Amino acid sequence: MDIRTITVAGAGQMGSGIAQTAAESGFDVMLYDLDRQAAGRGIARIGKAISRSVDKGRLTEERKADILNKITLSSDLEDARGADLVIEAAPERMDIKKSLFRALDGICRQDAILATNTSSLSITEIASVTGRPERVIGMHFMNPVPVMPLVEIIRGMATSDEVFGSIRSLAQTLGKTPVEVRDFPGFVSNRVLMPMINEAVFAVYEGVAAPEAVDQVMKLGMNHPMGPLELADFIGIDTCLAIMETLYEGFGDSKYRPCPLLRKYAAAGWLGRKSGRGFYIYE
Structure with a gap:
């Protein structure tokens, strides 16, 4: 066509x-x-x-x-x-x-x-x-x-x-x-990316490290251009949560369970760059 x-x-x-x-x-x-x-x-x-x-x-x-x-x-x-x-x-x-x-x-x-x-x-x-x-x-x-x-x-x-x-x-x-x-939840990109972001949120939630430290590890140690929490703020916390919910519901596997802190941020309206606040504060 x-x-x-x-x-x-x-x-x-x-x-x-x-x-x-x-x-x-x-x-x-x-x-x-x-x-x-x-x-x-x-x-x-x-x-x-x-x-x-x-x-x-x-x-x-x-x-x-x-x-x-x-x-x-x-x-x-x-x-x-x-x-x-x-x-x-x-x-x-x-x-x-x-x-x-x-x-x-x-x-x-x-x-x-x-x-x-x-x-x-x-x-x-x-x-x-x-x-x-x-x-x-x-x-x-x-x-x-x-x-x-x-x-x-x-x-x-x-x-x-x-x-x-x-x-x-x-x-x-x-x-x-x-x-x-193929037509599976999250396709390839988000099936791989979102669990990484979710795990980074768990690291903050469990007190393993501050958001800045988590992002530094991934940028300096893994050569990522943007840390996973910076990326979550860029994508939108609500969007990240929605995708994790789709993965969790679609596969029924606990490895896709959204981090409670991700839910809290979404409920608070801390959605990242678009709302002015997420894991970081934006002017």
């Missing part, structure tokens, strides 16, 4: 990053969010990111304008009617994603592809609420999207070879490296 127009559903950090990457690659993009103000914040985030590239001499002002002109905003999901591809980037909750896919299935053309950027949830279950499960697929970008080269591509039980091929080609057009993984 020749993909020309893309709707990104969800204008948060991931959605705006996907929209920016698609626009930079020449696609016409509609950035949708139910909250019009959230959509405005998304385009502002994109403008700020592109402006940094201009300041560093990587882009011209003309190129910046061209990219931004490729993006339109909407708070009406009906505007997705003409999209060749919809990439959903809503919060990591199955009820939200099912509701959105059910609505998109009734709005979009029958040949449109519906992709989800879920970081841990079942593609097959999301696809089950649509009348086109063969045209539903997982397209899991890494954060920050414009920088990170990986895209995990996940087939649901019914995803067609044609749709898989189209999405793999699209990922390459976006300058990404597509890697096919």
